[in-house]
Amino acid sequence: MVKIIALYINELLKISKKISVYVILVIMLMGMFVTGGLLKYAQTRSESNNINPNLAQFMKNDMESRLTNLQTQLSQNNDQIATATTLQKKQLELNTVNLGYQIDSINTAISMNVYLYTNYYIAQAIQALSDYKIEYNNLQALPIETLTQVQKDEKALIESLIPRMEKVITSKDFGEYTSIINDKEKGNVDISQTDKDIQLEQNNLRLKYNVTNLDKNNTQRNRDSATTSDDVITNIGTARRSLAYNLDFSTQQNIAAPLTNQRRVQIKDNITVDLKQLDLGTIGTNNFSLMKNILSVGTYMIEILLLILAGGAISQEISTGSIKSLIISPTKRWKIYVAKLMSLITVGVIAAGICYVLGIIVYGVFFGLSNVSPYIYTSSSNAILMNFYLFTFVKLFIGLIPVAFYMVLALMLSTLTRNTAASVGISIGVLFGGTIAYTVLTSLLTGEWLKFLPFANFDFASQIFPLDPSAAANSVVNTSITFSTTYIIIVIGLMFYIGLDSFNRRDIK
Amino acid sequence: MEAVLKINNLTKWFDKKKIIDNLSLEVYSGEVFGFLGPNGAGKTTTIKMIMGFLSVDSGEILLNGINSRKNFEKAMANIGGIVENPEMYKELSGLTNLKMYARLQNNVSIERINEVVKLVGMENRVNEKVKKYSLGMKQRIGLAQAILHKPKILILDEPTNGLDPAGIKELRDILKDLAHNENVAVLVSSHLLSEMELMCDRVGIINNGKLLGVKTIGEMQSLANGGITVYRFIVRPIEKALDLAGISYSERIKSHTNNHIDIAVEVEDVIKINALFASNGIGILGVAKIETSLEDAFMNITGGGNSIG
Numbered sequence: 178m179v180k181i182i183a184l185y186i187n188e189l190l191k192i193s194k195k196i197s198v199y200v201i202l203v204i205m206l207m208g209m210f211v212t213g214g215l216l217k218y219a220q221t222r223s224e225s226n227n228i229n230p231n232l233a234q235f236m237k238n239d240m241e242s243r244l245t246n247l248q249t250q251l252s253q254n255n256d257q258i259a260t261a262t263t264l265q266k267k268q269l270e271l272n273t274v275n276l277g278y279q280i281d282s283i284n285t286a287i288s289m290n291v292y293l294y295t296n297y298y299i300a301q302a303i304q305a306l307s308d309y310k311i312e313y314n315n316l317q318a319l320p321i322e323t324l325t326q327v328q329k330d331e332k333a334l335i336e337s338l339i340p341r342m343e344k345v346i347t348s349k350d351f352g353e354y355t356s357i358i359n360d361k362e363k364g365n366v367d368i369s370q371t372d373k374d375i376q377l378e379q380n381n382l383r384l385k386y387n388v389t390n391l392d393k394n395n396t397q398r399n400r401d402s403a404t405t406s407d408d409v410i411t412n413i414g415t416a417r418r419s420l421a422y423n424l425d426f427s428t429q430q431n432i433a434a435p436l437t438n439q440r441r442v443q444i445k446d447n448i449t450v451d452l453k454q455l456d457l458g459t460i461g462t463n464n465f466s467l468m469k470n471i472l473s474v475g476t477y478m479i480e481i482l483l484l485i486l487a488g489g490a491i492s493q494e495i496s497t498g499s500i501k502s503l504i505i506s507p508t509k510r511w512k513i514y515v516a517k518l519m520s521l522i523t524v525g526v527i528a529a530g531i532c533y534v535l536g537i538i539v540y541g542v543f544f545g546l547s548n549v550s551p552y553i554y555t556s557s558s559n560a561i562l563m564n565f566y567l568f569t570f571v572k573l574f575i576g577l578i579p580v581a582f583y584m585v586l587a588l589m590l591s592t593l594t595r596n597t598a599a600s601v602g603i604s605i606g607v608l609f610g611g612t613i614a615y616t617v618l619t620s621l622l623t624g625e626w627l628k629f630l631p632f633a634n635f636d637f638a639s640q641i642f643p644l645d646p647s648a649a650a651n652s653v654v655n656t657s658i659t660f661s662t663t664y665i666i667i668v669i670g671l672m673f674y675i676g677l678d679s680f681n682r683r684d685i686k
Numbered sequence: 687m688e689a690v691l692k693i694n695n696l697t698k699w700f701d702k703k704k705i706i707d708n709l710s711l712e713v714y715s716g717e718v719f720g721f722l723g724p725n726g727a728g729k730t731t732t733i734k735m736i737m738g739f740l741s742v743d744s745g746e747i748l749l750n751g752i753n754s755r756k757n758f759e760k761a762m763a764n765i766g767g768i769v770e771n772p773e774m775y776k777e778l779s780g781l782t783n784l785k786m787y788a789r790l791q792n793n794v795s796i797e798r799i800n801e802v803v804k805l806v807g808m809e810n811r812v813n814e815k816v817k818k819y820s821l822g823m824k825q826r827i828g829l830a831q832a833i834l835h836k837p838k839i840l841i842l843d844e845p846t847n848g849l850d851p852a853g854i855k856e857l858r859d860i861l862k863d864l865a866h867n868e869n870v871a872v873l874v875s876s877h878l879l880s881e882m883e884l885m886c887d888r889v890g891i892i893n894n895g896k897l898l899g900v901k902t903i904g905e906m907q908s909l910a911n912g913g914i915t916v917y918r919f920i921v922r923p924i925e926k927a928l929d930l931a932g933i934s935y936s937e938r939i940k941s942h943t944n945n946h947i948d949i950a951v952e953v954e955d956v957i958k959i960n961a962l963f964a965s966n967g968i969g970i971l972g973v974a975k976i977e978t979s980l981e982d983a984f985m986n987i988t989g990g991g992n993s994i995g
Binding site: 180183184186187190191194195497498499500501502503504505506507508509682684685686 | 734737738739740741758759760761762763765766767769770771772773774775776777778782783786787789790791831
């Protein structure tokens with residue numbers, strides 16, 4: 178052991194004098210800063226795009242054109258009344274009143290300067306009031322003796338809701354508004370109790386977290402791109418419906434597939450996390466994907482650094498002849514090999530540490546360190562928080578497990594080929610080419626055997642952190658963490674043994 | 687005397703060629719042993735097997751009585767040396783290289799490092815990066831590294847390569863001092879007989895992977911002076927001279943052209959042959975002593991069933 182430590186110290190000393198190490202670290206530093214800057218630039222641009230200065234004007238124009246349209250309809254309607262039969266007249270008169278309600282609501286909105294999307298619930302209240310009045314008017318028009326009990330109840334309910342809604346429009350009381358639409362929902366006989374409950378939960382969540390604005394963009398609303406509380410609440414509703422009907426509604430496909438057990442657990446976890454996020458008020462911080470992008474530059478540089486070092490570890494010493502002083506010393510060869518691997522691992526850990534610190538600095542410089550969402554995971558349906566910086570640290574190191582695979586491969590090749598260029602070239606080729614080849618392969622072929630490819634077993638991070646918002650899409654090949662771990666240990670162990678055995682036995686001429 | 691380096695029936699194959707053929711050798715404490723042979727004879731291969739670069743196909747190597755195959759680390763602790771050219775980490779200083787090597791040995795103090803640096807005369811340049819060194823300076827640091835841990839056996843492969851004449855003399859003195867005063871067994875390989883004569887106590891001659899014989903320098907010299915020298919007689923007419931020389935020296939004629947005859951004879955015979963030629967009317971244009979090539983020397987020492995010590 179003393180020998181191995183001595184060899185290990187010597188190896189670190191040798192690596193510390195390699196200029197390539199420092200060149201790569203400088204590239205890492207620059208690359209991460211440039212990435213951070215670009216991300217900041219992209220974010221600033223998309224934010225300025227979101228705030229459409231003409232939106233209010235556009236909405237106003239829209240409202241006014243609707244108003245004109247309605248007024249045209251009204252005058253046409255009135256013209257028809259003059260020539261209509263008695264039976265038709267009754268219906269047309271009803272229309273006149275209903276159109277009047279709609280015109281009133283738009284006039285109110287314009288006069289209050291309230292447009293849909295920007296002052297969500299007031300606009301909704303104005304719209305709802307008009308709807309209620311029309312519905313009541315329609316029911317009122319029917320002979321009382323023909324009404325069913327349901328229609329009677331509905332009529333009574335609306336009658337009580339109309340004055341309340343009128344008040345809300347002036348008082349702007351969000352709580353009262355929610356209470357009204359909840360009461361309306363409770364009286365809705367067209368949907369199931371389950372859907373009712375889901376709708377009520379969403380209404381209450383909007384009240385609880387004071388979600389008074391709709392998504393500005395009103396764009397697609399899947400979980401990965403949820404940027405507003407409104408999106409998240411909508412997602413919760415979709416997830417609840419998925420669970421209730423055992424169908425996956427969140428995939429945005431035409432046909433909702435039945436839920437697998439795994440997907441069920443995922444959806445449940447997502448709800449728990451979404452609720453926690455609403456609680457924390459950290460929606461839209463985007464810190465996971467920003468940090469991921471910044472660190473990925475560093476991770477690439479760590480990979481290249483380790484492959485260059487490992488690919489030359491044995492071959493370079495043999496080609497320069499410096500291996501002689503190692504062989505002449507009273508040291509068994511396997512100790513030399515082990516010490517080399519240990520020093521490479523150490524360099525990897527140090528480089529990852531530098532990468533981590535740089536990542537935090539870059540993130541802090543461009544985005545600030547305080548406004549970050551913690552990683553939220555679940556344990557028996559409870560949301561548990563993990564500090565974002567701790568999460569980033571752990572994830573970074575888990576992400577280096579595949580790097581260990583490539584590193585041991587390069588070390589093995591360095592021993593077998595005794596050619597630095599070949600070992601570095603092949604291992605970098607496998608690193609980049611292999612991943613691409615694997616992606617192509619999995620798109621063309623299916624089958625259980627795919628999981629025996631190393632590339633299918635590299636995504637430890639998304640297995641350990643399944644609720645990472647920045648996680649890549651699920652792998653097409655299903656592997657368990659136990660399988661992946663065992664597989665990787667065996668493969669790395671095998672490559673290590675082949676290299677070690679070759680180094681032990683082969684002559685150094 | 688104690689044999690600290692003992693090689694028994696060493697054999698090594700490269701592909702299907704026997705490179706080292708049943709070689710046995712003993713080197714004693716306190717002597718400088720010369721390992722002499724032409725290029726490709728197997729000197730470096732043997733040394734690399736002793737040093738652990740090459741595996742041993744059969745036979746055994748005992749270092750200070752320890753079988754190096756069975757207890758490599760303990761056996762190798764007795765050895766220091768340079769194989770072919772000394773190679774070091776070029777980006778590091780000579781001193782750092784020595785410190786790194788010292789770390790792999792047992793109990794080498796910083797004082798000892800300074801001591802050997804002084805011994806090889808590198809104290810002014812030892813902090814410079816190795817890439818700035820000349821070959822001679824690398825040889826010196828290599829030697830310092832080889833003797834750093836006071837090995838019982840010191841093995842140097844062609845150590846005078848790249849040294850200037852003064853450096854060669856210095857090295858010779860250091861090696862002799864180590865052997866004769868510090869009781870180190872020194873094994874030096876070379877393809878130059880002249881170098882061996884000045885440096886070694888005994889010489890082992892190797893060719894085609896076989897040890898042809900081991901002689902003391904004294905024995906070597908007496909053999910060389912006693913009759914192996916070849917003289918070139920440039921004479922006319924050559925045919926007549928050949929006939930005449932053939933009468934008494936037919937077995938000694940090494941070669942002839944239509945210009946000269948090479949005869950391996952003792953000094954007294956040169957006079958006799960000259961007289962013989964002269965008395966028979968043969969014109970002697972010149973007589974010259976030919977520098978015996980090493981291969982010839984080996985052949986002469988070992989050939990013809992002459993007893994080898």
